[in-house]
Amino acid sequence: MSTIYGRVKVKLTIGDYQQELLKNPVRDAKLVYRRDCREFYLHITVLMKIPEPSGSNPVGVDIGINKLLVASNGFSVNGKPIEHRRRHFRKLRSSLQSKGTSSAKRKLKRLAGRERRWVNTVLHQVSRAFVNSLVAGRDFVVMERVEGIRQRCKQRKEQRATFHSWAFRRLQQMIEYKCLERGIPVVYVEPNYTSQRCPRCGTIDKRNRRSQALFRCVSCGFQHNADYVASVNPSVRARGGWAPVNVPNVGVPHWNHLQAPPVREG
Template sequence: MLGRYHFPSQRRGALRLLPTPEQASALEATLRACNRAAAYASQVAFAQELKDRNGWQEEVYADLKAMFGLSAQPAVRAVKKVVDAYATLRASLRAGNLGPPTSKRYRKAVGTPIGFRPEAAQPFDDRCLSWQYDARTVSIWTVTGRMRGIRFACSPDQLKTLVAHRKGESDLVCRDGKWFLIATCYLPDPDVYEPVDWIGIDRGIVNLATTSDGTNYQGRRLSRYRRWQARKRAELQARRTRSATRRLARRVRKEHRHATGVNHRISKEIVSVAQRTGRGIAVEALGGIRERVRPRCDQRGALSSWPFHQLGQHLAYKARKAGGPFLEVDAAYTSQRCPRCGHTERANRSDRDHFRCRRCGLAGPADVVAGVNVRNRARSAWVFVTAPAPSL
């Protein structure tokens, strides 16, 4: 992220498929067959404690072809899908994402084989999927044979990126009855320019982002929207019907899309300002903050739905795409430290909104002061990062 060289950046984009009813039926049957095969491979691996991919594939390859109607390459992809799922599970266990070994989530994860939903995404490589860019169609393997001429829709810019940079697997996804292909593209990142200064960003719940320039992106509208959605979800949960369950799932996805759109807008504006002024972007390193703090009962919902991590991800990849430097700095005491005299004391921040230094008297909005401290730490960190290595 801080280098001065071209590195390919993997980006995934969803393209809408427009299948006919016959084609959609074949795609649905294919997804279900592949996921049944993956679930079977998972059960065999769990029962026999298989970990080596080659041994795993040798054990179930013939069964996947005979029992589920998969051809050679889709069977290999199904095994690879299961291998990746177990690798992800082991990584989550090591990172502590499922709690300690004594927790219920941890014991359930290691005590049962990984399952796959009937319509879970399925990866296809270039042996199973081919693209006809001029006609805007794809040809894809299905359990009923090769299905040709499935149309897809995308913008001219997406098509240009797809033709020039698509590489590797593409995932077939069915979401709310709509079909998508999620294609993987490797785009070279531009050189990172030398920043003339930095924009420090303080992330919060009431104010989603506050920059060292004093720009404030409030989160009140998003908070009101989340509370309204929570009330509607409670009403649907109380009904306990299959229709209510389906509507509940749609509401959850709609709320997630809304929050993602807000983060996209905020990050786009910040990166645009940074690029126009030749500055870099710096944020606080907030990893693990949910485990470090102990909120009150009435604050737990707001903290658990706080989209700070996604906002940081959007800022990072948009800055990288624009060639701008991006840094994460230590978050300790950024809201309690005076940026002028350096005095750090909890009493400097009398309440959530106001900061007043007890030593020199500097006063201002607390979030802006925190953003200034983030900016100052980025200045020091960048000097250290870009300093030449000592000669031996």
């Protein structure tokens, strides 16, 4: 690298995954200084060849807070431990902001950097684990459009800070590019009535969502975990929609989401 003292050679502290990436042609690199941790990082861009996206089996994904990610293939990540640590960060921020001293402001900057790095690490780990649960060439991912989610969804006062500060779209973007690396297509559908629609008969009713965790259809009696149902509905929509309500056991793809696969914790 060129410096005011001439060209210097430095060692890269990277993992096995990054070493594999560097086997691809390097396009450019940018040296970045992070003030929060007082360290230099080198952002390297490489050119990669990815397979042509293909797949015929839709895997619906529901992203939330209590359940960070629930997929119709059985993959699930509990969000409660993550939210517990986010509350810890919020309390620290509130305490430092109330002091208002120069020392407190410096600590706030360092805290913001630490929280941002931790969130990115969590999102990368969750998205990677989910993508690893998919089968390239067979599966494709179906997710809801989350643009405007903060305006659409009403939350209780005590839940607003948690909801409005979470990175729903960032997690989707990480899933999307990791899928495309493996040739797994990603499609987006409108989120209309995802949590209220029965995946068996297509009935839409607010009463179907009995609680945060329970879904029970008022028409056909189908019952399951509400987050799982919210992940199934996008995949059913991607298959071509729902059949008439008066036809029993229809509108469900041939792999039969009604016999739910075992949940795998990521």
